[in-house]
Amino acid sequence: MLGSSDLHPEKSILTQLRGFLAQAHLPEDGRLPPERELSAALGVSRAELRKALDVLESEGQLWRHVGKGTFMGSRPLDTFADIEALARRSNPAEVMRTRIAIEPEIARAAAFSATPSAISEMRLCLTRSRQAENWRQYEGWDTRLHRTIAEATQNSLLLGLFDTLNAVRRAVTWGRLRSAPLKPLTDHHSFAEHDAIVDAIEHRDMAGAAAAMRTHLQTVERKLLDRQ
Amino acid sequence: MLGSSDLHPEKSILTQLRGFLAQAHLPEDGRLPPERELSAALGVSRAELRKALDVLESEGQLWRHVGKGTFMGSRPLDTFADIEALARRSNPAEVMRTRIAIEPEIARAAAFSATPSAISEMRLCLTRSRQAENWRQYEGWDTRLHRTIAEATQNSLLLGLFDTLNAVRRAVTWGRLRSAPLKPLTDHHSFAEHDAIVDAIEHRDMAGAAAAMRTHLQTVERKLLDRQ
DNA sequence: AAGTCCAACCAAAACAAGATTGGTTCAGGA
DNA sequence: TCCTGAACCAATCTTGTTTTGGTTGGACTT
The missing domain is CATH 1.10.10.10 (Winged helix-like DNA-binding domain superfamily/Winged helix DNA-binding domain)
Structure with a gap:
């Protein structure tokens, strides 16, 4: 030896x-x-x-x-995030889990930082989404509501991460669920859930905003699962 | 004509x-x-x-x-999230708030998904960071620990967002605090906090992991504020 | 003159084939 | 038992060629 x-x-x-x-x-x-x-x-x-x-x-x-x-030296990190590469490695379930992980915390921060004008813009999104005549319009106002909440955090980095997440979400759903037919504009329990989120933000109820957002996204996730 | x-x-x-x-x-x-x-x-x-x-x-x-x-069709838009642009609009305080918003949720997901090998790699990071002889080594192992936790979520999208956040963090701190002298390797309360995070993950304690991570990052934030 | 066609050229991008390089396996020998 | 050398593998780089939209200039037609 x-x-x-x-x-x-x-x-x-x-x-x-x-x-x-x-x-x-x-x-x-x-x-x-x-x-x-x-x-x-x-x-x-x-x-x-x-x-x-x-x-x-x-x-x-x-x-x-x-x-x-x-x-x-130490292993370098990528200096730019490639949305397409992320979307290629990801899938709708993962996107949903990530939204559930992150967006409630965004709502929490928004409840702390939102300005009155930001809150009134959220209210506008709520009204418009109720008036929507088809799924596409509804989806547009829903997306804008979520982004308005992210803007209300007044945290540009958090907003940037939210935008990245959103871009990946669109890329993933386009790639995999492109065959989805035009959905009818039927049951939207989401109305009450959206209201609860904005209400909590307006009342500066951080924990409530986070909880409401989590509940809402879990509803969305359940719908996704049911459809498959 | x-x-x-x-x-x-x-x-x-x-x-x-x-x-x-x-x-x-x-x-x-x-x-x-x-x-x-x-x-x-x-x-x-x-x-x-x-x-x-x-x-x-x-x-x-x-x-x-x-x-x-x-x-x-219409020309596809750039699918790259520009790290530098994000870093230009952000600042160290914002980066810290964003970490506090997101990394606890990453720890929560890791507590749910981490494999034994991932946990043992976290343990390795803990050991190495204790053995570190200077600040740079300590920081390297600290960074690697946090990324190992993000990997342990087995969520490629969440990992990608974490990497983006990390890249912005480095860009911001390099740009603004580049003059920081070589810090001495003195008080590291962080050892116990790191241990608490990994312990919670190992015990599949999701709420505990999130709380431990939040506590840890708030400690880091307090140190940042004290220094200024 | 003015417009059209054709061929050639240009730079960006894609494509293809080969060589490098870290990681891994395995037979052979000290 | 341990090490060596060689071979193999997959990811990456390198190099050269082809393809492609964009541009130019001369020849031909009207």
């Missing part, structure tokens, strides 16, 4: 690698030579080199990706 | 093209044949075809792009 040339082979390779990384100056992006080159340069097998690299990666000192290479 | 074979050549080509588009069934994406093919098929010169296409494009019935082709 300890008959080899040194007692701590992996440790010596680790130090050797650390020395190399400290000495050799890497390119701008912090990329270091491919494993095959590096193992040859250090005179060790690729497997042993990988063990040492595993340690450094677990320490968070470098990150690796197949086809790209090995880089010093 | 009107000596040619017909008085309104461009108009006849337009109607001919309209007829073709109504009759021929296009592929899924609404793409129509390249101009060179289409002009040959309709027996008109490419220049004349392009004039007709210009009309249809000005009417908003189709859109074109070099290298891509000509498509029926």
Whole structure:
């Protein structure tokens, strides 16, 4: 077991690698030579080199990706969110769960920050949605109500995340439920639920606003499930 | 000037093209044949075809792009959420409020969906963050812990929104607090708070996970305020 | 002269084939 | 038992070619 040339082979390779990384100056992006080159340069097998690299990666000192290479520093995040890519990986159920997770908190924040003019715009959306003559109109005012609530938080970042979520929702439903026929404008229990949300916001009832929004979205989710 | 074979050549080509588009069934994406093919098929010169296409494009019935082709319908809007634009409109306080709104709900979902391997990765993050020798290492493991929790929801959309939020956070703090000196690695009450979050997730305590995450983030917020 | 056609060219985008690269497996040998 | 080397895999990059809308200029017709 300890008959080899040194007692701590992996440790010596680790130090050797650390020395190399400290000495050799890497390119701008912090990329270091491919494993095959590096193992040859250090005179060790690729497997042993990988063990040492595993340690450094677990320490968070470098990150690796197949086809790209090995880089010093911490793994970079995407600098832009690709709506289409998100929609491709997601599905209607996931969108609904995400709405249920996030929109109640938006309503809570809105109950804290909403201005009177924002609340009156919500009331307008409620009235218009009641007057809607077909599903499309109703959906339009429903969407606008939810966005008005998000605007009322006066939190541009929260609003941005809401818009992203909404864009994904549209992309997902377009892709999967495009065959949905023009729904008749029948039962809209949602009227009372919408009222409850806006009422809670107007009364600065944060917990109530969140609860009302959650109840509403769970109703929507149940309708979705029933239709399938 | 009107000596040619017909008085309104461009108009006849337009109607001919309209007829073709109504009759021929296009592929899924609404793409129509390249101009060179289409002009040959309709027996008109490419220049004349392009004039007709210009009309249809000005009417908003189709859109074109070099290298891509000509498509029926309206030009698709950008599907990228611009992180930089969000960061420009936001600020550290807003980022913090948004984290407090969203991350507790992520923790709640994680308590429901987390796999044992995900939980063990959270434990690893806890251990490493305790062993951290400087602020940068600690921050790295802290970030990774929060992302591991988001991954544990097994909700790709929620994860995507979390990543967006995180990207904006980094952009905002880099832009505004770049002058922050290397903070010493002193008081980390956060250890116990992190433990409480992971414990709740492991015990499938959804409400507890959300509450622990909210408590933790409010602590972070208080530190931010104290420093200013 | 004015309009039309045709061919060529341009840059952006798509497409295709090959090479790299981290990750994994397995037979062979020390 | 452990390590090695080689092979294989899938994701990614690289490179070169093709396709596509947009543009220009000369030849031909009227």
